[in-house]
Amino acid sequence: MLNPPVKPGFCFRALTADGQKNVAVNVCGHNSIGVALTKSMDPAPECYLDEYGLDNLIVPISVDAPLQCDGKEYSYITNVVVHNSLIERCLKGHRLSDHYITRLTSLAIDWILQEYGLKLDTRSCRLIHGKTYVDYAGKNAEQIFSEAAKALERGIKRGENSSDSDVVDPLVSKFNMENKCSSAESKHAPLITEMPTGSGIRKGFLCNARLYGCEGSGECNQPPHDPLLHIPKNIRKRCQVIDTRQSGHVLSTVAPPRATPEKDGKPPITQCPPLAEPDEWKVESLEYGEKSVIIRLLPPPNVTSMEGINLEATPNSIEIDGTKVRLSRTVAVDNISAKFLKLSNKLLLTCPFV
Structure with missing residues (x-):
């Protein structure tokens, strides 16, 4: 049919x-x-x-x-x-x-x-x-x-x-899903054009080729670090900028006086700096009551707690880290209590009487 x-x-x-x-x-x-x-x-x-x-x-x-x-x-x-x-x-x-x-x-x-x-x-x-x-x-x-x-x-x-x-x-x-007419007009378009058959990038396109020269890409080459980059160039040209980060203090342009040797040829005597006084405890107050005496002591700067404190007590005196406090009344040595106040940085001693 x-x-x-x-x-x-x-x-x-x-x-x-x-x-x-x-x-x-x-x-x-x-x-x-x-x-x-x-x-x-x-x-x-x-x-x-x-x-x-x-x-x-x-x-x-x-x-x-x-x-x-x-x-x-x-x-x-x-x-x-x-x-x-x-x-x-x-x-x-x-x-x-x-x-x-x-x-x-x-x-x-x-x-x-x-x-x-x-x-x-x-x-x-x-x-x-x-x-x-x-x-x-x-x-x-x-x-x-x-x-x-x-x-x-x-x-x-x-x-x-x-x-x-x-x-x-x-x-x-x-089948074409979008059936729209194209209004763009190309100039000097050929009558019949050849449709592309392959992709733009093919296998082996980098064979015997180099992306960069002998020195590499240079993408990570950055200028050296300049710590004074925040200062404008016109100020840096007119003024002398001194970087004091290495020395820790401002450098002085005045030179120290030269030491002149003695006429008799003896070396000059250099003075040693005075020795620092040892840190000691200070008595802030002594409060005598009817049954006990309360002693408030100020510790040295390096003492912040009860750890490492050497406390010795006798009936008539109390010695703490070499600092001796004399008492006018006899106290019971076994009943003495000590408390360190961190907020006020003080040592509180309560010594009951015999």
């Missing part, structure tokens, strides 16, 4: 990006092309196509290679084939015919560029009124339809031998 022929829909013409060639595009229909799909890869319902058109749908599409013509009117002619259900909605009787014509024209321009590198100027795109199909030079419409149907039939037979997964995956990767 023969396949039905390709159904003509509409045709439009457009100039190439360089404006030198005129291209005619035939938008046709055939049932071998898949129907419009939703994002979940399910066939779009007929009611959705009638109500919303091609918005948010995946449209399967097939593009023939542009054929160069000898005629003066068009330089190239190509066919773009979609499902018949979309071509039927491009007729004037349908309420969304303008929407379908606009969207299919945009898809045709995008896929002609992707498949064959032929960029068309969207601003010069015009419908060819009075025609539904532009014939190739030397061929009538019936011959072209039969050849297109045979090509589609061969594609269907090849696809039947593959699994379902092999059919779905190419559709997802091939």
Whole structure:
């Protein structure tokens, strides 16, 4: 059984990006092309196509290679084939015919560029009124339809031998999800451009090559540390800046007097600094009560607790670290108590009487 022929829909013409060639595009229909799909890869319902058109749908599409013509009117002619259900909605009787014509024209321009590198100027795109199909030079419409149907039939037979997964995956990767016309116009664009086949960076691109010279990259080479960098340059030029961090004090510019030797040749006598007096305890107060005497002592600066204190007591005196305190009354040596007050830094001795 023969396949039905390709159904003509509409045709439009457009100039190439360089404006030198005129291209005619035939938008046709055939049932071998898949129907419009939703994002979940399910066939779009007929009611959705009638109500919303091609918005948010995946449209399967097939593009023939542009054929160069000898005629003066068009330089190239190509066919773009979609499902018949979309071509039927491009007729004037349908309420969304303008929407379908606009969207299919945009898809045709995008896929002609992707498949064959032929960029068309969207601003010069015009419908060819009075025609539904532009014939190739030397061929009538019936011959072209039969050849297109045979090509589609061969594609269907090849696809039947593959699994379902092999059919779905190419559709997802091939169909364009964003069907927008590009308004940018490139100057002096070639008619057919070669699509890139490889990545920009390939394996082994650094073989027999060096990123830096013999001295390295120099990224970590920083100027030496300057501790006086916070001082402005004009002040550093006019004033003499002395760094006193090494000596710990401000250097004096006055030189010390030179020591003159004695006339008789004896070496000068150097005076030794006086010895520091040993730290001693000081008695702050002596309070005699009816039953005891309270002694408050101020410790040396190096004493901050009871640790290391040597306390000796006799009935008439108390000696602490060499400091002796004489008492006017006899005290009970075994009942003497001592307490160090850290807040006031004092030693409190309570000595009960005998």
